[in-house]
Amino acid sequence: MLPVNDVCTVYHGTNLFAAKIIRDIGIRLDAQRDLTDFGKGFYVTLNLQQAKSWAQIRAMHPQISPEILDQLNISKSQYFNHPDTKIPAYLAYELNLKELRQLKGKEFPLPHEPEWPHHQRSWERFVKECRAGKKHHYDYVYGPVGGSHLTDPDKIKVSYTKDQLSLNSMKATRCLSKLKIVACKPEGTHTKKSIIKQLLNHVRSLESVIDNNMFLLEIRDELMAIGNLTSQQADKVLRKSLASLQLNPIMMHEPAAYWSFSILYGTHKLWHKEYEMYMRKKNQVRK
Known part of the structure:
Protein backbone atom coordinates (compact mmCIF):
# COMPACT_ATOMS: atom_id res chain seq x y z
CA MET A 1 0.00 0.00 0.00
CA LEU A 2 1.03 3.64 -0.28
CA PRO A 3 2.93 5.12 2.68
CA VAL A 4 0.91 6.49 5.59
CA ASN A 5 2.89 9.75 5.47
CA ASP A 6 1.30 12.99 4.31
CA VAL A 7 3.94 13.39 1.58
CA CYS A 8 6.47 11.19 -0.19
CA THR A 9 8.83 11.33 -3.18
CA VAL A 10 7.88 9.59 -6.42
CA TYR A 11 9.78 9.15 -9.69
CA HIS A 12 9.02 8.88 -13.40
CA GLY A 13 11.63 7.37 -15.75
CA THR A 14 11.81 8.69 -19.32
CA ASN A 15 14.27 10.43 -21.66
CA LEU A 16 15.50 13.98 -21.21
CA PHE A 17 13.45 15.29 -24.14
CA ALA A 18 10.18 14.06 -22.62
CA ALA A 19 11.23 15.23 -19.15
CA LYS A 20 11.69 18.78 -20.44
CA ILE A 21 8.33 18.67 -22.20
CA ILE A 22 6.62 17.72 -18.96
CA ARG A 23 8.43 20.55 -17.21
CA ASP A 24 7.50 23.10 -19.87
CA ILE A 25 3.92 22.19 -20.83
CA GLY A 26 2.84 19.96 -17.97
CA ILE A 27 1.38 16.46 -17.89
CA ARG A 28 -1.02 15.66 -20.72
CA LEU A 29 -3.13 12.64 -19.85
CA ASP A 30 -4.65 12.51 -23.33
CA ALA A 31 -1.17 11.80 -24.71
CA GLN A 32 -0.54 8.82 -22.43
CA ARG A 33 -0.77 5.23 -23.63
CA ASP A 34 -3.83 3.01 -23.39
CA LEU A 35 -3.73 -0.70 -22.53
CA THR A 36 -1.43 -0.29 -19.55
CA ASP A 37 -1.68 -2.01 -16.15
CA PHE A 38 -3.90 0.60 -14.51
CA GLY A 39 -5.24 2.35 -17.60
CA LYS A 40 -4.38 5.62 -19.30
CA GLY A 41 -2.51 7.75 -16.79
CA PHE A 42 0.76 9.31 -15.73
CA TYR A 43 2.80 6.60 -13.99
CA VAL A 44 5.23 7.14 -11.14
CA THR A 45 6.97 4.86 -8.67
CA LEU A 46 8.37 5.07 -5.16
CA ASN A 47 11.35 3.02 -6.38
CA LEU A 48 14.16 5.25 -7.65
CA GLN A 49 16.18 2.40 -9.18
CA GLN A 50 13.10 1.25 -11.08
CA ALA A 51 12.68 4.74 -12.54
CA LYS A 52 16.35 4.81 -13.55
CA SER A 53 16.02 1.44 -15.30
CA TRP A 54 12.97 2.62 -17.22
CA ALA A 55 14.82 5.81 -18.14
CA GLN A 56 17.57 3.73 -19.80
CA ILE A 57 15.00 1.78 -21.80
CA ARG A 58 12.99 4.86 -22.80
CA ALA A 59 16.16 6.56 -24.03
CA MET A 60 17.07 3.52 -26.11
CA HIS A 61 13.53 3.08 -27.51
CA PRO A 62 12.09 6.63 -27.75
CA GLN A 63 8.46 7.14 -28.70
CA ILE A 64 6.17 10.13 -28.32
CA SER A 65 2.55 11.03 -28.96
CA PRO A 66 1.94 12.68 -32.35
CA GLU A 67 -0.28 15.19 -30.53
CA ILE A 68 2.70 16.35 -28.50
CA LEU A 69 4.78 16.83 -31.64
CA ASP A 70 1.94 18.88 -33.14
CA GLN A 71 1.81 21.03 -30.03
CA LEU A 72 5.58 21.56 -30.17
CA ASN A 73 5.45 22.11 -33.94
CA ILE A 74 8.33 19.74 -34.61
CA SER A 75 8.60 16.80 -36.99
CA LYS A 76 9.03 13.15 -36.18
CA SER A 77 12.55 13.28 -37.63
CA GLN A 78 13.47 16.26 -35.45
CA TYR A 79 12.29 14.36 -32.40
CA PHE A 80 14.15 11.13 -33.14
CA ASN A 81 17.36 12.99 -34.02
CA HIS A 82 17.27 15.33 -31.05
CA PRO A 83 20.19 14.53 -28.68
CA ASP A 84 17.93 14.71 -25.61
CA THR A 85 15.89 11.71 -26.77
CA LYS A 86 18.95 9.50 -26.24
CA ILE A 87 19.67 10.73 -22.70
CA PRO A 88 17.91 8.81 -19.90
CA ALA A 89 16.39 10.97 -17.21
CA TYR A 90 13.95 10.73 -14.35
CA LEU A 91 11.58 13.21 -12.79
CA ALA A 92 11.35 13.45 -9.02
CA TYR A 93 8.20 14.88 -7.49
CA GLU A 94 6.85 15.51 -4.03
CA LEU A 95 3.49 13.74 -3.84
CA ASN A 96 0.87 15.07 -1.42
CA LEU A 97 -0.65 11.82 -0.21
CA LYS A 98 -3.08 13.59 2.07
CA GLU A 99 -4.67 15.38 -0.88
CA LEU A 100 -4.44 12.31 -3.10
CA ARG A 101 -6.38 10.17 -0.66
CA GLN A 102 -9.24 12.65 -0.70
CA LEU A 103 -9.82 11.57 -4.30
CA LYS A 104 -11.33 8.33 -5.57
CA GLY A 105 -8.55 5.77 -5.53
CA LYS A 106 -7.78 2.08 -5.52
CA GLU A 107 -4.78 0.67 -3.68
CA PHE A 108 -3.52 -2.90 -3.99
CA PRO A 109 -1.03 -4.28 -1.45
CA LEU A 110 2.40 -5.30 -2.71
CA PRO A 111 3.32 -9.01 -2.83
CA HIS A 112 5.48 -8.83 0.31
CA GLU A 113 2.62 -7.37 2.36
CA PRO A 114 0.40 -9.69 4.42
CA GLU A 115 -2.81 -8.59 2.66
CA TRP A 116 -1.55 -9.57 -0.81
CA PRO A 117 -3.00 -13.12 -0.98
CA HIS A 118 -6.48 -11.68 -0.43
CA HIS A 119 -6.07 -9.17 -3.27
CA GLN A 120 -4.00 -11.08 -5.83
CA ARG A 121 -6.92 -12.29 -7.94
CA SER A 122 -8.64 -8.90 -7.98
CA TRP A 123 -5.32 -7.28 -8.98
CA GLU A 124 -4.86 -9.79 -11.81
CA ARG A 125 -8.41 -9.22 -13.03
CA PHE A 126 -8.05 -5.43 -12.85
CA VAL A 127 -4.75 -5.42 -14.77
CA LYS A 128 -6.07 -7.82 -17.38
CA GLU A 129 -9.15 -5.64 -17.94
CA CYS A 130 -7.09 -2.44 -18.19
CA ARG A 131 -4.69 -4.05 -20.65
CA ALA A 132 -7.70 -5.05 -22.73
CA GLY A 133 -8.89 -1.44 -22.83
CA LYS A 134 -11.63 -1.45 -20.17
CA LYS A 135 -12.00 1.99 -18.56
CA HIS A 136 -12.24 2.67 -14.84
CA HIS A 137 -13.27 5.76 -12.92
CA TYR A 138 -10.53 6.01 -10.31
CA ASP A 139 -8.43 9.14 -9.99
CA TYR A 140 -5.45 6.99 -9.03
CA VAL A 141 -4.46 3.34 -8.68
CA TYR A 142 -1.48 1.93 -6.78
CA GLY A 143 -0.06 -1.58 -6.75
CA PRO A 144 2.61 -3.91 -8.10
CA VAL A 145 3.77 -3.88 -11.72
CA GLY A 146 2.48 -6.63 -13.98
CA GLY A 147 4.52 -8.64 -16.44
CA SER A 148 4.14 -11.20 -19.21
CA HIS A 149 3.30 -14.72 -18.11
CA LEU A 150 5.54 -16.89 -20.26
CA THR A 151 3.49 -20.08 -20.18
CA ASP A 152 -0.03 -18.63 -20.28
CA PRO A 153 -0.74 -15.42 -22.26
CA ASP A 154 -4.09 -15.06 -20.50
CA LYS A 155 -2.42 -14.65 -17.11
CA ILE A 156 -0.56 -11.72 -15.58
CA LYS A 157 2.69 -12.22 -13.69
CA VAL A 158 3.27 -9.99 -10.67
CA SER A 159 6.58 -8.24 -9.97
CA TYR A 160 7.81 -8.78 -6.42
CA THR A 161 10.12 -5.77 -6.52
CA LYS A 162 8.42 -3.07 -8.60
CA ASP A 163 5.51 -0.79 -7.76
CA GLN A 164 3.51 1.77 -9.72
CA LEU A 165 1.11 4.60 -9.07
CA SER A 166 -1.06 5.70 -11.98
CA LEU A 167 -2.49 9.20 -11.80
CA ASN A 168 -5.53 8.85 -14.01
CA SER A 169 -7.11 12.30 -13.62
CA MET A 170 -5.84 15.85 -13.68
CA LYS A 171 -7.02 16.20 -10.09
CA ALA A 172 -4.57 13.44 -9.17
CA THR A 173 -1.67 14.96 -11.14
CA ARG A 174 -2.17 18.22 -9.25
CA CYS A 175 -1.06 16.38 -6.11
CA LEU A 176 2.47 16.43 -7.58
CA SER A 177 4.79 19.37 -6.89
CA LYS A 178 8.44 20.43 -6.66
CA LEU A 179 9.48 18.82 -9.94
CA LYS A 180 13.16 18.02 -10.32
CA ILE A 181 14.75 16.58 -13.48
CA VAL A 182 17.83 14.39 -13.17
CA ALA A 183 19.71 13.23 -16.28
CA CYS A 184 21.34 9.81 -16.00
CA LYS A 185 24.47 8.49 -17.62
CA PRO A 186 23.55 6.23 -20.57
CA GLU A 187 24.70 2.65 -20.21
CA GLY A 188 27.78 2.08 -22.32
CA GLN A 246 19.16 -4.71 -23.92
CA LEU A 247 18.33 -8.03 -22.29
CA ASN A 248 16.92 -6.56 -19.11
CA PRO A 249 14.30 -8.28 -16.90
CA ILE A 250 12.35 -5.02 -16.68
CA MET A 251 11.54 -5.47 -20.39
CA MET A 252 9.10 -8.21 -19.49
CA HIS A 253 6.72 -5.65 -18.01
CA GLU A 254 5.86 -4.75 -21.59
Missing part, protein backbone atom coordinates in the same frame (compact mmCIF):
# COMPACT_ATOMS: atom_id res chain seq x y z
CA THR A 189 27.29 0.34 -25.63
CA HIS A 190 30.52 -1.56 -25.02
CA THR A 191 29.13 -3.04 -21.82
CA LYS A 192 25.90 -4.18 -23.49
CA LYS A 193 27.72 -5.69 -26.45
CA SER A 194 30.09 -7.49 -24.10
CA ILE A 195 27.15 -9.05 -22.26
CA ILE A 196 25.56 -10.20 -25.51
CA LYS A 197 28.90 -11.54 -26.77
CA GLN A 198 29.41 -13.54 -23.60
CA LEU A 199 25.90 -14.94 -23.92
CA LEU A 200 26.35 -15.92 -27.56
CA ASN A 201 29.74 -17.51 -26.82
CA HIS A 202 27.95 -20.09 -24.67
CA VAL A 203 25.56 -21.23 -27.37
CA ARG A 204 25.87 -22.49 -30.91
CA SER A 205 23.05 -20.57 -32.56
CA LEU A 206 20.29 -18.05 -32.02
CA GLU A 207 17.86 -20.95 -31.89
CA SER A 208 19.63 -22.14 -28.72
CA VAL A 209 19.31 -18.70 -27.17
CA ILE A 210 15.62 -18.58 -27.98
CA ASP A 211 14.98 -22.09 -26.69
CA ASN A 212 16.47 -21.04 -23.35
CA ASN A 213 14.58 -17.80 -23.16
CA MET A 214 10.83 -18.07 -23.58
CA PHE A 215 10.38 -14.34 -23.74
CA LEU A 216 12.68 -14.08 -26.74
CA LEU A 217 10.75 -16.94 -28.29
CA GLU A 218 7.53 -14.98 -27.78
CA ILE A 219 9.13 -11.87 -29.32
CA ARG A 220 10.21 -13.95 -32.32
CA ASP A 221 6.66 -15.28 -32.77
CA GLU A 222 5.32 -11.73 -32.64
CA LEU A 223 7.90 -10.63 -35.20
CA MET A 224 6.58 -13.32 -37.51
CA ALA A 225 2.96 -12.24 -37.00
CA ILE A 226 3.46 -8.46 -37.11
CA GLY A 227 6.10 -8.35 -39.82
CA ASN A 228 4.78 -11.32 -41.82
CA LEU A 229 8.21 -12.94 -41.53
CA THR A 230 9.33 -16.54 -41.77
CA SER A 231 10.94 -18.07 -38.69
CA GLN A 232 14.35 -17.76 -40.34
CA GLN A 233 13.76 -14.08 -41.14
CA ALA A 234 12.52 -13.41 -37.61
CA ASP A 235 15.60 -15.14 -36.17
CA LYS A 236 17.85 -12.93 -38.27
CA VAL A 237 16.04 -9.73 -37.27
CA LEU A 238 16.11 -10.72 -33.61
CA ARG A 239 19.82 -11.57 -33.74
CA LYS A 240 20.63 -8.11 -35.11
CA SER A 241 18.51 -6.50 -32.40
CA LEU A 242 19.85 -8.31 -29.33
CA ALA A 243 22.42 -5.68 -28.36
CA SER A 244 20.09 -2.69 -28.76
CA LEU A 245 17.19 -4.60 -27.19
CA PRO A 255 4.29 -7.51 -23.75
CA ALA A 256 6.46 -9.26 -26.31
CA ALA A 257 4.49 -7.53 -29.08
CA TYR A 258 5.66 -4.15 -27.76
CA TRP A 259 9.29 -5.11 -28.29
CA SER A 260 8.51 -6.65 -31.65
CA PHE A 261 7.09 -3.33 -32.83
CA SER A 262 10.17 -1.60 -31.44
CA ILE A 263 12.48 -3.98 -33.31
CA LEU A 264 10.58 -3.70 -36.59
CA TYR A 265 9.93 0.05 -36.61
CA GLY A 266 12.31 1.54 -34.04
CA THR A 267 12.81 5.23 -34.71
CA HIS A 268 11.52 5.03 -38.27
CA LYS A 269 8.01 5.94 -37.22
CA LEU A 270 5.70 6.53 -34.27
CA TRP A 271 4.20 3.10 -33.76
CA HIS A 272 2.48 3.19 -30.34
CA LYS A 273 -1.03 3.63 -31.75
CA GLU A 274 -0.46 0.91 -34.33
CA TYR A 275 0.77 -1.35 -31.52
CA GLU A 276 -2.35 -0.69 -29.45
CA MET A 277 -4.61 -1.41 -32.42
CA TYR A 278 -2.78 -4.71 -32.85
CA MET A 279 -3.23 -5.58 -29.16
CA ARG A 280 -6.94 -4.70 -29.25
CA LYS A 281 -7.45 -7.06 -32.19
CA LYS A 282 -5.43 -9.73 -30.41
CA ASN A 283 -7.57 -9.38 -27.28
CA GLN A 284 -10.72 -9.66 -29.37
CA VAL A 285 -9.49 -12.92 -30.90
CA ARG A 286 -8.80 -14.33 -27.41
CA LYS A 287 -12.37 -13.58 -26.36
Whole structure:
Protein backbone atom coordinates (compact mmCIF):
# COMPACT_ATOMS: atom_id res chain seq x y z
CA MET A 1 0.00 0.00 0.00
CA LEU A 2 1.03 3.64 -0.28
CA PRO A 3 2.93 5.12 2.68
CA VAL A 4 0.91 6.49 5.59
CA ASN A 5 2.89 9.75 5.47
CA ASP A 6 1.30 12.99 4.31
CA VAL A 7 3.94 13.39 1.58
CA CYS A 8 6.47 11.19 -0.19
CA THR A 9 8.83 11.33 -3.18
CA VAL A 10 7.88 9.59 -6.42
CA TYR A 11 9.78 9.15 -9.69
CA HIS A 12 9.02 8.88 -13.40
CA GLY A 13 11.63 7.37 -15.75
CA THR A 14 11.81 8.69 -19.32
CA ASN A 15 14.27 10.43 -21.66
CA LEU A 16 15.50 13.98 -21.21
CA PHE A 17 13.45 15.29 -24.14
CA ALA A 18 10.18 14.06 -22.62
CA ALA A 19 11.23 15.23 -19.15
CA LYS A 20 11.69 18.78 -20.44
CA ILE A 21 8.33 18.67 -22.20
CA ILE A 22 6.62 17.72 -18.96
CA ARG A 23 8.43 20.55 -17.21
CA ASP A 24 7.50 23.10 -19.87
CA ILE A 25 3.92 22.19 -20.83
CA GLY A 26 2.84 19.96 -17.97
CA ILE A 27 1.38 16.46 -17.89
CA ARG A 28 -1.02 15.66 -20.72
CA LEU A 29 -3.13 12.64 -19.85
CA ASP A 30 -4.65 12.51 -23.33
CA ALA A 31 -1.17 11.80 -24.71
CA GLN A 32 -0.54 8.82 -22.43
CA ARG A 33 -0.77 5.23 -23.63
CA ASP A 34 -3.83 3.01 -23.39
CA LEU A 35 -3.73 -0.70 -22.53
CA THR A 36 -1.43 -0.29 -19.55
CA ASP A 37 -1.68 -2.01 -16.15
CA PHE A 38 -3.90 0.60 -14.51
CA GLY A 39 -5.24 2.35 -17.60
CA LYS A 40 -4.38 5.62 -19.30
CA GLY A 41 -2.51 7.75 -16.79
CA PHE A 42 0.76 9.31 -15.73
CA TYR A 43 2.80 6.60 -13.99
CA VAL A 44 5.23 7.14 -11.14
CA THR A 45 6.97 4.86 -8.67
CA LEU A 46 8.37 5.07 -5.16
CA ASN A 47 11.35 3.02 -6.38
CA LEU A 48 14.16 5.25 -7.65
CA GLN A 49 16.18 2.40 -9.18
CA GLN A 50 13.10 1.25 -11.08
CA ALA A 51 12.68 4.74 -12.54
CA LYS A 52 16.35 4.81 -13.55
CA SER A 53 16.02 1.44 -15.30
CA TRP A 54 12.97 2.62 -17.22
CA ALA A 55 14.82 5.81 -18.14
CA GLN A 56 17.57 3.73 -19.80
CA ILE A 57 15.00 1.78 -21.80
CA ARG A 58 12.99 4.86 -22.80
CA ALA A 59 16.16 6.56 -24.03
CA MET A 60 17.07 3.52 -26.11
CA HIS A 61 13.53 3.08 -27.51
CA PRO A 62 12.09 6.63 -27.75
CA GLN A 63 8.46 7.14 -28.70
CA ILE A 64 6.17 10.13 -28.32
CA SER A 65 2.55 11.03 -28.96
CA PRO A 66 1.94 12.68 -32.35
CA GLU A 67 -0.28 15.19 -30.53
CA ILE A 68 2.70 16.35 -28.50
CA LEU A 69 4.78 16.83 -31.64
CA ASP A 70 1.94 18.88 -33.14
CA GLN A 71 1.81 21.03 -30.03
CA LEU A 72 5.58 21.56 -30.17
CA ASN A 73 5.45 22.11 -33.94
CA ILE A 74 8.33 19.74 -34.61
CA SER A 75 8.60 16.80 -36.99
CA LYS A 76 9.03 13.15 -36.18
CA SER A 77 12.55 13.28 -37.63
CA GLN A 78 13.47 16.26 -35.45
CA TYR A 79 12.29 14.36 -32.40
CA PHE A 80 14.15 11.13 -33.14
CA ASN A 81 17.36 12.99 -34.02
CA HIS A 82 17.27 15.33 -31.05
CA PRO A 83 20.19 14.53 -28.68
CA ASP A 84 17.93 14.71 -25.61
CA THR A 85 15.89 11.71 -26.77
CA LYS A 86 18.95 9.50 -26.24
CA ILE A 87 19.67 10.73 -22.70
CA PRO A 88 17.91 8.81 -19.90
CA ALA A 89 16.39 10.97 -17.21
CA TYR A 90 13.95 10.73 -14.35
CA LEU A 91 11.58 13.21 -12.79
CA ALA A 92 11.35 13.45 -9.02
CA TYR A 93 8.20 14.88 -7.49
CA GLU A 94 6.85 15.51 -4.03
CA LEU A 95 3.49 13.74 -3.84
CA ASN A 96 0.87 15.07 -1.42
CA LEU A 97 -0.65 11.82 -0.21
CA LYS A 98 -3.08 13.59 2.07
CA GLU A 99 -4.67 15.38 -0.88
CA LEU A 100 -4.44 12.31 -3.10
CA ARG A 101 -6.38 10.17 -0.66
CA GLN A 102 -9.24 12.65 -0.70
CA LEU A 103 -9.82 11.57 -4.30
CA LYS A 104 -11.33 8.33 -5.57
CA GLY A 105 -8.55 5.77 -5.53
CA LYS A 106 -7.78 2.08 -5.52
CA GLU A 107 -4.78 0.67 -3.68
CA PHE A 108 -3.52 -2.90 -3.99
CA PRO A 109 -1.03 -4.28 -1.45
CA LEU A 110 2.40 -5.30 -2.71
CA PRO A 111 3.32 -9.01 -2.83
CA HIS A 112 5.48 -8.83 0.31
CA GLU A 113 2.62 -7.37 2.36
CA PRO A 114 0.40 -9.69 4.42
CA GLU A 115 -2.81 -8.59 2.66
CA TRP A 116 -1.55 -9.57 -0.81
CA PRO A 117 -3.00 -13.12 -0.98
CA HIS A 118 -6.48 -11.68 -0.43
CA HIS A 119 -6.07 -9.17 -3.27
CA GLN A 120 -4.00 -11.08 -5.83
CA ARG A 121 -6.92 -12.29 -7.94
CA SER A 122 -8.64 -8.90 -7.98
CA TRP A 123 -5.32 -7.28 -8.98
CA GLU A 124 -4.86 -9.79 -11.81
CA ARG A 125 -8.41 -9.22 -13.03
CA PHE A 126 -8.05 -5.43 -12.85
CA VAL A 127 -4.75 -5.42 -14.77
CA LYS A 128 -6.07 -7.82 -17.38
CA GLU A 129 -9.15 -5.64 -17.94
CA CYS A 130 -7.09 -2.44 -18.19
CA ARG A 131 -4.69 -4.05 -20.65
CA ALA A 132 -7.70 -5.05 -22.73
CA GLY A 133 -8.89 -1.44 -22.83
CA LYS A 134 -11.63 -1.45 -20.17
CA LYS A 135 -12.00 1.99 -18.56
CA HIS A 136 -12.24 2.67 -14.84
CA HIS A 137 -13.27 5.76 -12.92
CA TYR A 138 -10.53 6.01 -10.31
CA ASP A 139 -8.43 9.14 -9.99
CA TYR A 140 -5.45 6.99 -9.03
CA VAL A 141 -4.46 3.34 -8.68
CA TYR A 142 -1.48 1.93 -6.78
CA GLY A 143 -0.06 -1.58 -6.75
CA PRO A 144 2.61 -3.91 -8.10
CA VAL A 145 3.77 -3.88 -11.72
CA GLY A 146 2.48 -6.63 -13.98
CA GLY A 147 4.52 -8.64 -16.44
CA SER A 148 4.14 -11.20 -19.21
CA HIS A 149 3.30 -14.72 -18.11
CA LEU A 150 5.54 -16.89 -20.26
CA THR A 151 3.49 -20.08 -20.18
CA ASP A 152 -0.03 -18.63 -20.28
CA PRO A 153 -0.74 -15.42 -22.26
CA ASP A 154 -4.09 -15.06 -20.50
CA LYS A 155 -2.42 -14.65 -17.11
CA ILE A 156 -0.56 -11.72 -15.58
CA LYS A 157 2.69 -12.22 -13.69
CA VAL A 158 3.27 -9.99 -10.67
CA SER A 159 6.58 -8.24 -9.97
CA TYR A 160 7.81 -8.78 -6.42
CA THR A 161 10.12 -5.77 -6.52
CA LYS A 162 8.42 -3.07 -8.60
CA ASP A 163 5.51 -0.79 -7.76
CA GLN A 164 3.51 1.77 -9.72
CA LEU A 165 1.11 4.60 -9.07
CA SER A 166 -1.06 5.70 -11.98
CA LEU A 167 -2.49 9.20 -11.80
CA ASN A 168 -5.53 8.85 -14.01
CA SER A 169 -7.11 12.30 -13.62
CA MET A 170 -5.84 15.85 -13.68
CA LYS A 171 -7.02 16.20 -10.09
CA ALA A 172 -4.57 13.44 -9.17
CA THR A 173 -1.67 14.96 -11.14
CA ARG A 174 -2.17 18.22 -9.25
CA CYS A 175 -1.06 16.38 -6.11
CA LEU A 176 2.47 16.43 -7.58
CA SER A 177 4.79 19.37 -6.89
CA LYS A 178 8.44 20.43 -6.66
CA LEU A 179 9.48 18.82 -9.94
CA LYS A 180 13.16 18.02 -10.32
CA ILE A 181 14.75 16.58 -13.48
CA VAL A 182 17.83 14.39 -13.17
CA ALA A 183 19.71 13.23 -16.28
CA CYS A 184 21.34 9.81 -16.00
CA LYS A 185 24.47 8.49 -17.62
CA PRO A 186 23.55 6.23 -20.57
CA GLU A 187 24.70 2.65 -20.21
CA GLY A 188 27.78 2.08 -22.32
CA THR A 189 27.29 0.34 -25.63
CA HIS A 190 30.52 -1.56 -25.02
CA THR A 191 29.13 -3.04 -21.82
CA LYS A 192 25.90 -4.18 -23.49
CA LYS A 193 27.72 -5.69 -26.45
CA SER A 194 30.09 -7.49 -24.10
CA ILE A 195 27.15 -9.05 -22.26
CA ILE A 196 25.56 -10.20 -25.51
CA LYS A 197 28.90 -11.54 -26.77
CA GLN A 198 29.41 -13.54 -23.60
CA LEU A 199 25.90 -14.94 -23.92
CA LEU A 200 26.35 -15.92 -27.56
CA ASN A 201 29.74 -17.51 -26.82
CA HIS A 202 27.95 -20.09 -24.67
CA VAL A 203 25.56 -21.23 -27.37
CA ARG A 204 25.87 -22.49 -30.91
CA SER A 205 23.05 -20.57 -32.56
CA LEU A 206 20.29 -18.05 -32.02
CA GLU A 207 17.86 -20.95 -31.89
CA SER A 208 19.63 -22.14 -28.72
CA VAL A 209 19.31 -18.70 -27.17
CA ILE A 210 15.62 -18.58 -27.98
CA ASP A 211 14.98 -22.09 -26.69
CA ASN A 212 16.47 -21.04 -23.35
CA ASN A 213 14.58 -17.80 -23.16
CA MET A 214 10.83 -18.07 -23.58
CA PHE A 215 10.38 -14.34 -23.74
CA LEU A 216 12.68 -14.08 -26.74
CA LEU A 217 10.75 -16.94 -28.29
CA GLU A 218 7.53 -14.98 -27.78
CA ILE A 219 9.13 -11.87 -29.32
CA ARG A 220 10.21 -13.95 -32.32
CA ASP A 221 6.66 -15.28 -32.77
CA GLU A 222 5.32 -11.73 -32.64
CA LEU A 223 7.90 -10.63 -35.20
CA MET A 224 6.58 -13.32 -37.51
CA ALA A 225 2.96 -12.24 -37.00
CA ILE A 226 3.46 -8.46 -37.11
CA GLY A 227 6.10 -8.35 -39.82
CA ASN A 228 4.78 -11.32 -41.82
CA LEU A 229 8.21 -12.94 -41.53
CA THR A 230 9.33 -16.54 -41.77
CA SER A 231 10.94 -18.07 -38.69
CA GLN A 232 14.35 -17.76 -40.34
CA GLN A 233 13.76 -14.08 -41.14
CA ALA A 234 12.52 -13.41 -37.61
CA ASP A 235 15.60 -15.14 -36.17
CA LYS A 236 17.85 -12.93 -38.27
CA VAL A 237 16.04 -9.73 -37.27
CA LEU A 238 16.11 -10.72 -33.61
CA ARG A 239 19.82 -11.57 -33.74
CA LYS A 240 20.63 -8.11 -35.11
CA SER A 241 18.51 -6.50 -32.40
CA LEU A 242 19.85 -8.31 -29.33
CA ALA A 243 22.42 -5.68 -28.36
CA SER A 244 20.09 -2.69 -28.76
CA LEU A 245 17.19 -4.60 -27.19
CA GLN A 246 19.16 -4.71 -23.92
CA LEU A 247 18.33 -8.03 -22.29
CA ASN A 248 16.92 -6.56 -19.11
CA PRO A 249 14.30 -8.28 -16.90
CA ILE A 250 12.35 -5.02 -16.68
CA MET A 251 11.54 -5.47 -20.39
CA MET A 252 9.10 -8.21 -19.49
CA HIS A 253 6.72 -5.65 -18.01
CA GLU A 254 5.86 -4.75 -21.59
CA PRO A 255 4.29 -7.51 -23.75
CA ALA A 256 6.46 -9.26 -26.31
CA ALA A 257 4.49 -7.53 -29.08
CA TYR A 258 5.66 -4.15 -27.76
CA TRP A 259 9.29 -5.11 -28.29
CA SER A 260 8.51 -6.65 -31.65
CA PHE A 261 7.09 -3.33 -32.83
CA SER A 262 10.17 -1.60 -31.44
CA ILE A 263 12.48 -3.98 -33.31
CA LEU A 264 10.58 -3.70 -36.59
CA TYR A 265 9.93 0.05 -36.61
CA GLY A 266 12.31 1.54 -34.04
CA THR A 267 12.81 5.23 -34.71
CA HIS A 268 11.52 5.03 -38.27
CA LYS A 269 8.01 5.94 -37.22
CA LEU A 270 5.70 6.53 -34.27
CA TRP A 271 4.20 3.10 -33.76
CA HIS A 272 2.48 3.19 -30.34
CA LYS A 273 -1.03 3.63 -31.75
CA GLU A 274 -0.46 0.91 -34.33
CA TYR A 275 0.77 -1.35 -31.52
CA GLU A 276 -2.35 -0.69 -29.45
CA MET A 277 -4.61 -1.41 -32.42
CA TYR A 278 -2.78 -4.71 -32.85
CA MET A 279 -3.23 -5.58 -29.16
CA ARG A 280 -6.94 -4.70 -29.25
CA LYS A 281 -7.45 -7.06 -32.19
CA LYS A 282 -5.43 -9.73 -30.41
CA ASN A 283 -7.57 -9.38 -27.28
CA GLN A 284 -10.72 -9.66 -29.37
CA VAL A 285 -9.49 -12.92 -30.90
CA ARG A 286 -8.80 -14.33 -27.41
CA LYS A 287 -12.37 -13.58 -26.36
